[in-house]
Amino acid sequence: MTSAMDIQALVIGGPPIAVLRSGAEFNLGEPIVAAHVNQLNEAFTALSSRFHDIVLLNALTLGAHAEEVISQINLVSPSSLIIVFDEDENDSRSVELIRYGAAECLSVLESTLYGLRKNILKVVERSQGGTWLSTQISETLLNSTFEGTVVFDEQLRILLWNPAMERIFEIDRNAVTGKVVDEALPFLCEINEKAEIEEALNGKRNVTRERYFYNPDTGKNGFFTAFYNPMRNRRGEIIGVVGIVKDVTSSKMNERSSYEMAQRMVALTNSSSNMQWISDSTDNRIFFNKRWLEFVGNDIDDERGCGWRRHVHAEDLKRYRELTETAFESRLPWHIEVRLRGTDGRHTRFFESAFPLFLADQSFIGYVGYCTDVNGGRTTIPKLPAMNPSMTFNSLEMSPIGIVHLDNQMIVRHANKRVSDLFGIPGEELIDRKISDILGAFDMTTLQVVFSRGERIQLDNHRVIIETEQGESVRYWDISCWPQKDAGNNVSGVCMSFIEATERYNNVQKKEEFVAALVHDLKTPLIGAERTLDAMLKGALGPVESGHEHMLAVLQNSNRSLLTMVQSMIDVHRCENEFLNFSLQSLKISGLVRECAEELRVLFSSHGIQLKYIPDVSTENALVMGDRMALRRVILNLLDNALKFTPYSGTVTISLKTTENSVHLDIADTGIGIAEEEQEKIFTNSFQGAVGRQVGGSAGIGLFVCRKIIRVHSGDIKVRRNSKGGSTFTIMLPRHVKDKGLVAESLPGTAEIK
Numbered sequence: 001m002t003s004a005m006d007i008q009a010l011v012i013g014g015p016p017i018a019v020l021r022s023g024a025e026f027n028l029g030e031p032i033v034a035a036h037v038n039q040l041n042e043a044f045t046a047l048s049s050r051f052h053d054i055v056l057l058n059a060l061t062l063g064a065h066a067e068e069v070i071s072q073i074n075l076v077s078p079s080s081l082i083i084v085f086d087e088d089e090n091d092s093r094s095v096e097l098i099r100y101g102a103a104e105c106l107s108v109l110e111s112t113l114y115g116l117r118k119n120i121l122k123v124v125e126r127s128q129g130g131t132w133l134s135t136q137i138s139e140t141l142l143n144s145t146f147e148g149t150v151v152f153d154e155q156l157r158i159l160l161w162n163p164a165m166e167r168i169f170e171i172d173r174n175a176v177t178g179k180v181v182d183e184a185l186p187f188l189c190e191i192n193e194k195a196e197i198e199e200a201l202n203g204k205r206n207v208t209r210e211r212y213f214y215n216p217d218t219g220k221n222g223f224f225t226a227f228y229n230p231m232r233n234r235r236g237e238i239i240g241v242v243g244i245v246k247d248v249t250s251s252k253m254n255e256r257s258s259y260e261m262a263q264r265m266v267a268l269t270n271s272s273s274n275m276q277w278i279s280d281s282t283d284n285r286i287f288f289n290k291r292w293l294e295f296v297g298n299d300i301d302d303e304r305g306c307g308w309r310r311h312v313h314a315e316d317l318k319r320y321r322e323l324t325e326t327a328f329e330s331r332l333p334w335h336i337e338v339r340l341r342g343t344d345g346r347h348t349r350f351f352e353s354a355f356p357l358f359l360a361d362q363s364f365i366g367y368v369g370y371c372t373d374v375n376g377g378r379t380t381i382p383k384l385p386a387m388n389p390s391m392t393f394n395s396l397e398m399s400p401i402g403i404v405h406l407d408n409q410m411i412v413r414h415a416n417k418r419v420s421d422l423f424g425i426p427g428e429e430l431i432d433r434k435i436s437d438i439l440g441a442f443d444m445t446t447l448q449v450v451f452s453r454g455e456r457i458q459l460d461n462h463r464v465i466i467e468t469e470q471g472e473s474v475r476y477w478d479i480s481c482w483p484q485k486d487a488g489n490n491v492s493g494v495c496m497s498f499i500e501a502t503e504r505y506n507n508v509q510k511k512e513e514f515v516a517a518l519v520h521d522l523k524t525p526l527i528g529a530e531r532t533l534d535a536m537l538k539g540a541l542g543p544v545e546s547g548h549e550h551m552l553a554v555l556q557n558s559n560r561s562l563l564t565m566v567q568s569m570i571d572v573h574r575c576e577n578e579f580l581n582f583s584l585q586s587l588k589i590s591g592l593v594r595e596c597a598e599e600l601r602v603l604f605s606s607h608g609i610q611l612k613y614i615p616d617v618s619t620e621n622a623l624v625m626g627d628r629m630a631l632r633r634v635i636l637n638l639l640d641n642a643l644k645f646t647p648y649s650g651t652v653t654i655s656l657k658t659t660e661n662s663v664h665l666d667i668a669d670t671g672i673g674i675a676e677e678e679q680e681k682i683f684t685n686s687f688q689g690a691v692g693r694q695v696g697g698s699a700g701i702g703l704f705v706c707r708k709i710i711r712v713h714s715g716d717i718k719v720r721r722n723s724k725g726g727s728t729f730t731i732m733l734p735r736h737v738k739d740k741g742l743v744a745e746s747l748p749g750t751a752e753i754k
Contacts, residue, residue, distance in 0.1 A: 007124060008051065009034040012043045013058025016085050016111035028117050040069065041602070047077040048606045053531060054120055059086035059097075067629070070100040075640065076603060079527050081123055085111040103524050123524060148224075148245030151231070152197060156181045159240070168247045169213070170220040187215050193226070200228035200241040210248055222249035275350070275371040277308070281364055283328050292371075297343035313339035313347050324354075329489050331356045331364055340371070348373060361401060361480060361497055402498035405484070410435050410447060413493070422477070422498050424466060435496075439464060445586055446481060449625055449736070450494050455714075456482040459584075461505045476505035526563040533559065586736050587628055589663050590619045590656055596635040597654055600643070608648040611639075615656040622658045623736040626713050634706045634717075638667045638729050641702065645671035646726070662715075662735050668728040673721050682719065683707045 011034055015026040028034050032054075037043050040061065047055070055073055062069050062084075073082060081103040086093065094105040104123055106115065148168050151160035157180050161173040169185075176184035181194050188194070196208050207227045214221040224245055231240040269276045270290035278287040284305045293300060296311050312320055316338045327334035333355045339347040354369035402419040404412055412430050420427045423438060436444055442464060446457055459479040466473045478501045484493040533556040537544060544552065597613045604611040624631075642652045646669045655666040674682060683703050703717075710717045715733040722728055 006030075007032045007053050007120065009054040009056055009120065010043065010046055010052040010080075011036045011056045011058075012040065013038065013061035016058070016108070016116070017087055018108060018112045018115075022112065024113055026113070028113065028120070032117065032120060044072065044076050044602055047073065047080065048603055052077060052080050053124070055080045055082045056116070056120070057082060057084045057102075059084050059088065066097060067100045068632075070097070070102060072599060074101050075636070079530060081524060081527060083119065083123065085116065087111070124528060148243075148247070150243045150245065152181065152201075152241045152243070154201070154238070154240060156194070156197060156201070156241075158184055164247075165245060168222070168224060168245060169215060170218045171215070187213060196226065197228055197241055197243065200230050200243075201238060203230050203238060205229050210252060222247060223252040224248060272370070276369065278368050279366045281366050283325075283367075286366075295340070295342050295348075311340045311342075313341070315339075326487070327354075328367075330485060330487065331358075338371075361499075362403065362482075362495065404430075404435070404496045404498075406435055406447075406494045406496065408451070408491070408493055410444070410494070412438070419498065422466075422500065424473075445625070446584060447494055449584075450481045450483050451491055453734075454483045454485070454491050456480065457584075461501055461508065475500070476502045526559060529559050530556065530563070584625050584627060586623050586625055587631075588620075589622055589624050589631075589665070589733070590615050592628065592631060593635060593654060593656055593665060596632060596639065600636070600639050604643060604652065607643060609643060609646050610651045612651065612653045613656075614653060616658065619656045619658050619663070622656075622663050624663055624713075624733045625736045626733065630709045631713070634709050634731065635665070635667075637702050637706055638731075641729075642667055642669040642671065645669065647671065650726075658735060660735070663733045665731040665733075666728055667731075668722060668726065670722075670724075670726040673725055674719060674727050676721060679719050679721070683717070 009028065009032050011026075014020075019026055026036075034056070035046065035052075037046055043055075046052075055077070057069075057073075059066075070082060073080065082101060083104045083106065084097050084102045085106040086097070087108045089107055094107075097105045104119060106119055109115065110119060145162070146164060148165040149160065149162040150158060150165055153159055157178060158176045159178075161171075161176050163173075166172060171185075181197060182189055185193070191211055191213060193208070193211075196206060199206050205228070208225055210223050210225045212221070212223055225248055226246070227244045229242050229244075230238045231242055232238055266289075269287075272289060272291060275292040275295055276289040277285050277292060279285045285308055286304060288300055288303050288308070293303070296303065296308075298307075309317065320336060320338055323334055323336055333353070335351070335353045337349060337351050339349050341347050350371040350373055352369060352371045354367045356367055357365050359365060402422045403414075403416050404419055405414040407413050412433055412435060415427055415430045417427065419430065423430065425438070430438065435447070436442070446459065449455065450457060457480070459481075461476050462479050464475055464477055466475060478499040480497045482495055483491040484495055486492040533552055535541075537549060537552050537556070593615070594613060597611060601611055639652070639654075646652055650670040652670075653666075653668045655668070657664045657666075683706075707717050710731060710733070713733055715731065717729065717731050719727055719729050
């Protein structure tokens with residue numbers, strides 16, 4: 001028999017080499033009770049059937065899939081602390097394993113029996129200091145955020161005022177802490193901010209509109225918006241208000257500048273004697289100047305879109321549309337003589353010219369055009385220079401963005417000066433070379449997609465290797481690829497743009513290391529506090545009186561809420577940064593789905609739920625372009641949700657079908673379902689539906705992350721309520737044309753699930 005305070009440990013994999021060399025028996029001694037398994041499938045079975053405080057994991061067991069294994073352990077037993085002993089003396093490897101979710105990583109020198117025992121006890125002891133460390137980490141998070149954070153008690157006294165609030169309003173925290181809002185912030189009360197806070201104190205979550213403030217004591221002024229949310233204790237009683245304040249002064253000033261610029265543009269065009277218009281990138285006209293509106297006798301709403309076409313003479317309309325549509329597809333200027341009907345019903349002959357508009361990254365945003373009255377003799381028809389294909393490219397020669405034009409054989413035909421600087425290769429040496437010879441590590445599948453689909457692809461923070469005189473240089477670029485089309489609307493080449501992003505990538509990595517440190521230092525004490533409270537409730541320190549039992553339960557629920565909140569913040573941070581590192585490849589979607597289903601089969605069985613996988617025969621070789629780990633995360637998340645909301649003896653069915661252009665993955669459950677009015681809201685950040693709040697254990701960001709990943713893959717994800725109860729989530733992804741040599745097969749060892 002073991003006491004309630006024994007440390008339950010599960011050892012996965014062979015003993016450390018240091019232990020084997022010593023010849024000692026692998027016994028960690030009291031109070032550590034250790035069980036041992038060799039295979040991962042045995043480990044998952046053991047973890048799902050019994051709680052373990054510590055998972056002691058041999059790094060050799062991880063193989064090439066460290067992140068997947070650690071994530072799976074956290075999924076099956078989220079309260080267990082993972083300690084990895086690694087024979088490889090590599091600090092970067094240790095940081096990487098901690099980032100994946102390990103609580104500790106031990107070197108070969110620490111992997112003796114004494115070292116293992118000491119570190120296990122150290123992790124447990126450290127976890128019991130959870131309250132102090134949690135407070136320190138929470139304070140760090142509040143002090144590190146760019147958003148202002150303020151906390152009021154029931155009397156509207158200010159309890160917390162973080163550095164961002166000091167920056168926004170130029171008021172020191174010592175000057176406001178402990179004071180009521182009327183005394184501390186009278187200039188905000190003048191703009192009715194107190195009423196907004198009182199609404200939250202009455203239980204209403206509210207977001208204020210953008211509003212102007214002026215602090216007469218310091219002269220500080222600007223614009224801000226705030227979100228106020230009531231704070232409740234474990235009994236549901238409101239005990240205060242937390243406010244998140246965002247400084248929108250810069251955006252407001254930019255908005256005002258943009259508005260003023262737009263007004264100047266309107267005034268300029270209205271002063272012109274020519275009729276002028278502007279279209280968007282979909283060829284819908286969105287603006288007409290005063291001269292145009294006066295000529296046709298309509299207001300701007302009647303002309304927007306395609307309404308202007310009714311003024312074109314019937315004999316000119318077909319020729320006009322053919323010319324403009326062809327020019328639009330090729331993004332070229334066009335000129336035409338056309339008759340337009342005025343307010344008097346008569347047609348006037350105009351010479352119309354239009355020119356394409358591009359942003360700095362060569363994104364097409366529409367056309368600007370003007371019409372000159374030929375009959376009126378205001379101006380003569382200009383003699384137009386012959387269009388030279390190189391004119392557009394030469395205009396980008398001094399662009400700060402590297403731009404390359406490839407023909408349909410992927411050979412460089414043009415490259416501006418910035419490309420030479422980025423590649424470290426003289427411009428004349430780039431011409432007539434294959435892009436694959438210049439960018440050896442670049443996945444040519446990306447360009448194949450542009451050629452085959454005619455779609456634009458954007459790669460952010462993409463890792464490239466450049467050969468220099470000093471050897472290989474690893475850099476990170478933002479790369480855009482878009483098709484060039486000929487007169488027949490066929491893809492005849494590809495343009496690529498390159499923007500240096502190495503510094504930004506390094507900053508993102510630093511943030512990721514910060515998150516890894518949070519996971520290491522925060523998750524351990526919070527889980528330790530959970531285990532300690534659980535042991536006390538079970539009588540580890542003697543019988544618990546009924547009144548004390550209630551208080552301990554309240555503390556335990558508060559600790560769990562803090563753990564959920566911190567984990568949610570970490571997940572959102574990871575979500576927003578993981579999309580910067582997508583690596584697209586062509587992969588078999590059926591193999592990936594089968595692999596995910598097989599991994600969770602034991603977990604479903606332990607909950608008494610049947611998991612079925614029913615792929616259509618046509619899906620066996622269906623390919624999609626995607627990031628394997630990102631798509632895997634989506635599928636596992638949806639399956640985990642189905643498991644959470646499906647009762648015992650229920651069924652979860654995975655179906656996979658294809659059409660000519662897309663792949664459809666359905667995950668249907670026989671659970672409690674989702675109300676129709678919440679089916680779109682569940683994909684928004686931090687939303688929890690009525691059912692989700694009842695079940696608990698979620699921060700409402702999982703489906704938000706899933707949709708974001710799928711939409712980055714040019715697909716979509718939807719949900720519907722089943723007629724017989726439960727829900728069906730459907731993932732739709734574009735289908736990729738098979739190209740031998742580019743297919744990434746599924747991991748070996750997967751099997752069909754019956």
